[in-house]
Amino acid sequence: MSSTHKPAPTTKDEWLALLGSLRIPEGMWVDGEWAGARSGATTPLTAPRDGRVVAHLPAADEADIDAVVKSARKAFLRGDWSRLQPRERGEVLIRWADLLEEHRDELALLIALEMGKPVTDAWAVEMRTVIGLIRWYGELADKVMDESPRGRENSLALVTREPLGVIAAITPWNFPMTLSTFKVPAALIAGNSVVLKPASQSPLSMLRAAELAHQAGVPAGVLQVVTGSGPVTGAALGRHPDIATLTFTGSTDVGKQLLTYAGESNAKPVWLELGGKSPNIIFPDAPDMAEAIRTAAWAIAFNSGQMCTAGSRLIVHESVRDEVVAGVVEHLKALRIGDPLDPATQFGPLASRRHRDDVLAEITKGAETSAKLALGSDQPLDRPGWYVEPAVFVDVRPDDRLAQHEIFGPVLSVLTFSDEAEAVSIANNSDYGLGSSVWTGDLSRAHRMSRAIEAGLVWVNCFEEGDYSVPFGGRKLSGHGADKSVHGLEKFTALKTTWIAL
Structure with missing residues (x-):
């Protein structure tokens, strides 16, 4: 056939x-x-x-x-x-x-x-x-x-x-x-x-x-x-x-x-x-900054953020932080939220009422810290089903719950770094080690970062890519095998x- x-x-x-x-x-x-x-x-x-x-x-x-x-x-x-x-x-x-x-x-x-x-x-x-x-x-x-x-x-x-x-x-x-x-x-x-x-x-x-x-x-x-x-x-x-x-x-x-x-x-x-708390690291020399921004939004919104590999920690060089955040927010605002049986829908509900309530509770906790909510709300959307808006937090610190706890929903934490060593330190400051991504046009940096990041999966200038011939698995609390x-x-x-x- x-x-x-x-x-x-x-x-x-x-x-x-x-x-x-x-x-x-x-x-x-x-x-x-x-x-x-x-x-x-x-x-x-x-x-x-x-x-x-x-x-x-x-x-x-x-x-x-x-x-x-x-x-x-x-x-x-x-x-x-x-x-x-x-x-x-x-x-x-x-x-x-x-x-x-x-x-x-x-x-x-x-x-x-x-x-x-x-x-x-x-x-x-x-x-x-x-x-x-x-x-x-x-x-x-x-x-x-x-x-x-x-x-x-x-x-x-x-x-x-x-x-x-x-x-x-x-x-x-x-x-x-x-x-x-x-x-x-x-x-x-x-x-x-x-x-x-x-x-x-x-x-x-x-x-x-x-x-x-x-x-x-x-x-x-x-x-x-x-x-x-x-x-x-x-x-x-x-x-x-x-x-x-x-x-x-x-x-x-x-x-x-x-x-x-x-x-x-x-x-x-x-x-x-x-689980996972995947770092998505963007350097100023990313070969296509518009693609990096679009992908960062996709990485937290696809499947309504319900992925163990979701790019939930966006780690951005301080020189391009404002540009990246503005672009990600713009992409997320433009998503069509709606009935999953409508082919026009890009962002569906969360999988259960209990899970929706847990995600909203995490947004509430995040809003009570020094981090700032740049997009989203801790209230559900007013419609039947288990719908929420994507949320973006900026000024997140590496040790904040927002950067450490797997929310398993469309909640993005934005952190900044000044140099390569700090980017690696932030990326590895996690109990998890499943997915990760690095955006850079520097080939040597791409190799250094991929070796230094403690994760089973490293994507360079892309996110969530692969095929049947390559293994999928993690380290640390992300599992083994x-x-x-x-x-x-x-x-x-x-x-x-x-x-x-x-």
């Missing part, structure tokens, strides 16, 4: 018409079919665009998770996936990618409905990444080689990579499909069974995606999607002794708790991609050495 797709709907009326015929999942995807919680318990899912309940989803408890993990383990031992030839597993993933492309409108609409992302971003950005990454791993499946060290006269050494068994993946609400597909296809092509728990706010798109994976040929029990709360459902996965590895993207506090659960159970490896690329396979396989005397 071709990777092309008919153009996305272009009007709000077209998206609303599609919404009228949309089948919204209301069960878990378990052992190749839809299932409820054994207790019958459900939790409501609310659409951020208007605050309405759009689904009631099963609230899985420890007994549900035990049954699902046992099913996944049974599927692994059965071998119709784990012992399938790698090329055949890859072909199934490519068929899955084709089906996701075929259902792209439906999936983009589910994403916009469940977490408030503008549907044009869901269609053009998130779905493009999801489809491309699954296809990329499908094509990689038979190209990862084992090893046989040379030079042994009387012996033969083999180093093989083997699947681990049952992988648990727990993913957040801000990119419901992207951050799940950072993990799931890599675990699958390695031969594992996967139990995925999406965030309770946004499981709809991955539930539907799992059904499509089954249609593509992923056997029953090999990819299962469960729903429920972190303290109950997530904890049950963290403590389950038959989970071989747990991979998590989300908050630092929850990541720490999952490490505790692992220690309380079978000491399973826990791979963490956590890598998603994407060939390196994304490492946490889902075990090395085995076989030494044969000849």
Whole structure:
């Protein structure tokens, strides 16, 4: 099947018409079919665009998770996936990618409905990444080689990579499909069974995606999607002794708790991609200052600022501070805030009422410091749904809460520096180390800065760039390990050495 797709709907009326015929999942995807919680318990899912309940989803408890993990383990031992030839597993993933492309409108609409992302971003950005990454791993499946060290006269050494068994993946609400597909296809092509728990706010798109994976040929029990709360459902996965590895993207506090659960159970490896407070550093010699300014505004406004890599610390040389701030404020003021189902919308609601209130509380705290609010308000917009304006604080000090705490919303803190050493000091004055960016026309400075910044990702004269072939991960409280690329396979396989005397 071709990777092309008919153009996305272009009007709000077209998206609303599609919404009228949309089948919204209301069960878990378990052992190749839809299932409820054994207790019958459900939790409501609310659409951020208007605050309405759009689904009631099963609230899985420890007994549900035990049954699902046992099913996944049974599927692994059965071998119709784990012992399938790698090329055949890859072909199934490519068929899955084709089906996701075929259902792209439906999936983009589910994403916009469940977490408030503008549907044009869901269609053009998130779905493009999801489809491309699954296809990329499908094509990689038979190209990862084992090893046989040379030079042994009387012996033969083999180093093989083997699947681990049952992988648990727990993913957040801000990119419901992207951050799940950072993990799931890599675990699958390695031969594992996967139990995925999406965030309770946004499981709809991955539930539907799992059904499509089954249609593509992923056997029953090999990819299962469960729903429920972190303290109950997530904890049950963290403590389950038959989970071989747990991979998590989300908050630092929850990541720490999952490490505790692992220690309380079978000491399973826990791979963490956590929060961030990304520095975006602009020098006066940026090769295109207008582009640097536009990108700085985009880096805090895209996805309504709900990104672990959001450029929330804008660190600007004092000589261009006023120019940069004025330009960023102008760009943010011009954003079209509105219904995520309107293709004209550039900035949608926050993902939940609770999260909106938390972000507004941080703006209130910031306004009580010596920092000045150059744009925005600590009051919600007067409309249904969970909407706020972007906020910009200037005169922020490096140790202020505004510069240290991950707000996970559209709140930008502007700091200034006088020289390169001070820029590095401010950038590294953080418990986090995920994303970072440097704008300079000086090649040597670009290399010095990229080596000096304590982060897993450094973008030079750009922001949030990359492709499937490069790893994504952080340092310090931003976690460890890598998603994407060939390196994304490492946490889902075990090395085995076989030494044969000849």
